[in-house]
Amino acid sequence: MQSMRSIVIGTTILVVVLGAEGRSESGGWNAWRNSLAPKGEPGPELVLTDGGKTDYAIVVAKTATTQDKKAAEDLALWLKEMTGATFPIVEDDEVADRKVISIGRTRYVTEQDAKIIDEKLGDEGVAIIARDGQLILLGGATRGIINAVYALLEEDLGCRFYTAKVKRIPHRPTLRFRPVPRSHTPRLRIRDPFYKVAFDGTWSLRNRTNAPGAVVPQEWGGHVDYALFVHTYHTLVPPSKYFKDHPEYFMLDGNGKRNPHQLCETNPEVLRIATQSVLDIMKGKPHSEIISVSKTDGGQTCQCPTCKALNAKEGSDAASLLTLVNGVAEAVEKVHPKLIVSTLAYLETVKPPKTIRPRKNVAIRLCTDRCMWAYPFTPAEESPIFSEAMTSWSKIHDRIHIWDYVVNFSHYTAPMPNMDVVAKNIRYFVAHNATGVMPQGAYQSAGAERDLMRVWVMAKLMWDPSLDVRELMQDFIWGYYGQAAPAIAEYDELLRKTAAEHAETMKAPKGGIRYEMDDPFLSKAFLGQATAVFDRAEKLAESAAIRDRVEEARMPIMYVKLCRGPAFVGEGYSGLIDRFEKVARRVGLTHIYEGPPDFEKKLEGWREAAKSKQ
Numbered sequence: 001m002q003s004m005r006s007i008v009i010g011t012t013i014l015v016v017v018l019g020a021e022g023r024s025e026s027g028g029w030n031a032w033r034n035s036l037a038p039k040g041e042p043g044p045e046l047v048l049t050d051g052g053k054t055d056y057a058i059v060v061a062k063t064a065t066t067q068d069k070k071a072a073e074d075l076a077l078w079l080k081e082m083t084g085a086t087f088p089i090v091e092d093d094e095v096a097d098r099k100v101i102s103i104g105r106t107r108y109v110t111e112q113d114a115k116i117i118d119e120k121l122g123d124e125g126v127a128i129i130a131r132d133g134q135l136i137l138l139g140g141a142t143r144g145i146i147n148a149v150y151a152l153l154e155e156d157l158g159c160r161f162y163t164a165k166v167k168r169i170p171h172r173p174t175l176r177f178r179p180v181p182r183s184h185t186p187r188l189r190i191r192d193p194f195y196k197v198a199f200d201g202t203w204s205l206r207n208r209t210n211a212p213g214a215v216v217p218q219e220w221g222g223h224v225d226y227a228l229f230v231h232t233y234h235t236l237v238p239p240s241k242y243f244k245d246h247p248e249y250f251m252l253d254g255n256g257k258r259n260p261h262q263l264c265e266t267n268p269e270v271l272r273i274a275t276q277s278v279l280d281i282m283k284g285k286p287h288s289e290i291i292s293v294s295k296t297d298g299g300q301t302c303q304c305p306t307c308k309a310l311n312a313k314e315g316s317d318a319a320s321l322l323t324l325v326n327g328v329a330e331a332v333e334k335v336h337p338k339l340i341v342s343t344l345a346y347l348e349t350v351k352p353p354k355t356i357r358p359r360k361n362v363a364i365r366l367c368t369d370r371c372m373w374a375y376p377f378t379p380a381e382e383s384p385i386f387s388e389a390m391t392s393w394s395k396i397h398d399r400i401h402i403w404d405y406v407v408n409f410s411h412y413t414a415p416m417p418n419m420d421v422v423a424k425n426i427r428y429f430v431a432h433n434a435t436g437v438m439p440q441g442a443y444q445s446a447g448a449e450r451d452l453m454r455v456w457v458m459a460k461l462m463w464d465p466s467l468d469v470r471e472l473m474q475d476f477i478w479g480y481y482g483q484a485a486p487a488i489a490e491y492d493e494l495l496r497k498t499a500a501e502h503a504e505t506m507k508a509p510k511g512g513i514r515y516e517m518d519d520p521f522l523s524k525a526f527l528g529q530a531t532a533v534f535d536r537a538e539k540l541a542e543s544a545a546i547r548d549r550v551e552e553a554r555m556p557i558m559y560v561k562l563c564r565g566p567a568f569v570g571e572g573y574s575g576l577i578d579r580f581e582k583v584a585r586r587v588g589l590t591h592i593y594e595g596p597p598d599f600e601k602k603l604e605g606w607r608e609a610a611k612s613k614q
Contacts, residue, residue: 035475042178043130052084052173057098066219068104101135125185143221161206190436191462193455207459227288236277251302265320266306294344314353367403376513379424394432401436409594410514412442413559417499423469447589487537517563566613
């Protein structure tokens with residue numbers, strides 16, 4: 001496997017000269033602007049380079065960690081790309097008469113700086129300080145110092161790492177700026193934009209996500225690592241091993257029969273076996289931070305007298321679930337004191353019990369299935385069922401991980417005007433004790449609706465929920481689409497306008513989150529206007545690479561037309577199939593529906609439809 005370092009160095013770099021920032025008289029954007037610019041009073045001016053030359057050195061401690069070294073290397077790489085200057089990396093006892101950019105706990109860190117690290121920054125927090133001509137970057141225990149470097153690059157200097165391949169690096173031979181002194185520790189411990197295009201460790205490192213699916217080496221601070229990830233009952237207590245001889249380990253169903261689908265959660269032997277399974281699994285995964293003890297998907301709860309009575313007394317099926325989970329967590333804590341035992345508040349367990357409380361080393365992963373499946377365009381806080389569950393859990397526990405649903409799972413590529421709702425939900429979750437958020441999107445392949453833009457915006461919102469979602473989207477559009485950006489921005493407004501015009505039907509679209517391609521908001525008028533906008537965007541594109549990006553952004557409109565069929569499209573239907581296929585293969589689309597790969601079958605169906613109309 002190629003090393004992460006070679007990926008970092010070898011990735012294509014897009015260098016763009018930053019234009020003037022601002023809005024047009026009508027209020028729209030007319031140039032790229034920095035949506036991440038730090039808030040606060042700027043500090044003293046620093047001149048890092050003058051005409052492509054520098055007097056600064058990047059300084060690390062003699063005892064520098066591997067994270068410190070990685071942070072220093074990345075900073076030197078991107079500053080050279082920006083300015084043309086080479087910033088030497090030296091240990092703090094080697095600095096002579098040079099100005100310094102201090103990385104981590106060097107001799108330039110004061111007692112007060114060290115106190116900030118120890119008391120405020122946790123694992124991933126950052127602090128940026130400018131004093132006496134020096135730039136001091138501080139970070140928390142794991143990825144904090146690398147996060148600090150990318151906070152400086154993005155927020156103060158306007159660099160962008162939009163995708164795994166496309167960056168926006170300003171060309172500034174004379175780098176003169178006033179950094180805003182600040183510290184920031186993310187509220188969300190888990191920041192997981194659950195899309196295929198976000199499962200890149202280099203992209204994740206640069207954009208300060210820490211998704212389990214985006215592998216970052218331990219020496220660079222690692223990522224959130226599950227030893228087991230959800231729906232784990234059959235792994236912990238396998239029916240194939242135990243059901244024949246011990247059916248009492250498994251649920252008593254509504255027909256009075258033992259059923260291997262779920263466990264009997266109050267059976268002492270189930271607790272013993274599940275605990276031992278967790279301990280055995282952890283022997284092979286010592287770096288894992290979380291393990292899930294959670295029900296098999298599909299619902300149902302044991303109806304034996306003990307489980308049934310406990311759940312009735314506590315007013316929720318989460319009572320017997322937490323009895324088992326707390327028992328495992330208590331035993332495991334003695335061997336793995338930092339391990340978090342996670343479980344699902346989902347379907348029949350979404351409501352907390354009256355008196356049973358999760359242990360401090362238990363995480364409740366609360367799913368938005370009660371609201372976002374039926375009402376994908378309505379903020380979660382407006383759903384009575386979900387908001388009651390969110391509020392109730394937040395009153396009794398401070399370790400809540402959210403599983404949100406943000407894509408059409410029957411049509412990954414379908415237009416999905418829900419980014420405003422995604423942002424509102426993230427803010428709502430954080431305000432109610434969420435320490436982890438996973439917006440589940442198209443996790444099986446690339447090619448989903450605006451997936452590159454969506455994951456970049458989600459990453460920024462999960463790092464700082466106070467950011468403005470529309471500013472972030474415009475940042476991406478103007479930075480990624482070059483001279484075609486005005487037309488792409490027009491499409492974004494058109495999609496938002498169309499959603500607003502169909503607000504009533506979109507509160508609960510036919511099929512909920514799995515709405516079909518004849519939904520009222522996907523009208524012929526909208527599709528026609530969108531097509532004209534994308535035609536204009538392609539003409540505006542200044543290069544083949546930008547035209548490719550525009551064509552990829554057009555995929556949802558092409559997809560809706562193909563789903564509507566040859567009678568809807570007319571004479572150009574076969575050509576549209578060819579065009580969609582070409583773009584889809586270029587981006588790596590394999591899944592349109594959640595499940596097994598289905599793109600080839602979809603293509604076949606479209607081609608059969610085209611033949612039938614010839």
